[in-house]
Amino acid sequence: MKLRERVGLNVRNLRSSRGLSQEQLALAADVDRSYISEIELAKNSASIDVLERIALALEIDPQELLNKRG
Amino acid sequence: MKLRERVGLNVRNLRSSRGLSQEQLALAADVDRSYISEIELAKNSASIDVLERIALALEIDPQELLNKRG
Numbered sequence: 001m002k003l004r005e006r007v008g009l010n011v012r013n014l015r016s017s018r019g020l021s022q023e024q025l026a027l028a029a030d031v032d033r034s035y036i037s038e039i040e041l042a043k044n045s046a047s048i049d050v051l052e053r054i055a056l057a058l059e060i061d062p063q064e065l066l067n068k069r070g
Numbered sequence: 071m072k073l074r075e076r077v078g079l080n081v082r083n084l085r086s087s088r089g090l091s092q093e094q095l096a097l098a099a100d101v102d103r104s105y106i107s108e109i110e111l112a113k114n115s116a117s118i119d120v121l122e123r124i125a126l127a128l129e130i131d132p133q134e135l136l137n138k139r140g
Contacts, residue, residue, distance in 0.1 A: 003122035003132050045117040052073035062073050066133040 003066070007051070008042040010065045014058050015040075028057035073136070077121070078112040080135050084128050085110075098127035 015025050015036075022040070026033040030053055038044045039054075046054075055062040085095050085106075092110070096103040100123055108114045109124075116124075125132035 003125075004118045007118055045119040047115040047117050048074045048077055048121070049115040051118075055073075061136075061138075063133055063136040063138075066131075066136060068131075068133075 002042065004039075004045050005042040006068065007046065007065050008040045010067055011036070011054060011058075012040040014060060014064070018058065020058075025054065025057055029053040072112065074109075074115050075112040076138065077116065077135050078110045080137055081106070081124060081128075082110040084130060084134070088128065090128075095124070095127055099123040 011025075015022070020028075022036045023033045026036045029036070029050070031050060035044070035046075035050075036054075039046050039050075051062050051065055055065055081095075085092070090098075092106045093103045096106045099106070099120070101120060105114070105116075105120075106124075109116050109120075121132050121135055125135055
């Protein structure tokens with residue numbers, strides 16, 4: 001599995017487990033809703049700065065976004 | 071400490087501990103030497119795909135690049 005796929009699954013799972021929509025996460029992380037969608041579907045290669053903002057919005061350490069369990 | 075600073079320190083420490091120059095790591099990861107330097111100095115926000123290539127070149131799991139210990 002490519003790293004961007006791993007990150008996409010983690011973002012989706014962590015977001016869903018918090019009951020957040022893509023739009024809500026996008027607002028909290030200050031990125032476009034479509035960008036969250038693309039990250040979850042592994043359609044783009046997010047930057048460290050964006051991962052940091054997503055982790056902050058999800059209240060997790062950024063390292064969790066790279067966890068191997070999907 | 072911003073995430074890109076954490077990543078920069080980890081790349082530098084892991085690279086040095088393997089006795090690799092920036093140029094050698096750049097070659098192995100298929101990126102420009104200047105790009106490795108910028109990542110180490112936290113001057114840019116590397117993408118997931120680049121982190122994956124650097125981790126592969128360093129023979130580590132990409133998650134290690136986000137470790138909190140510098």
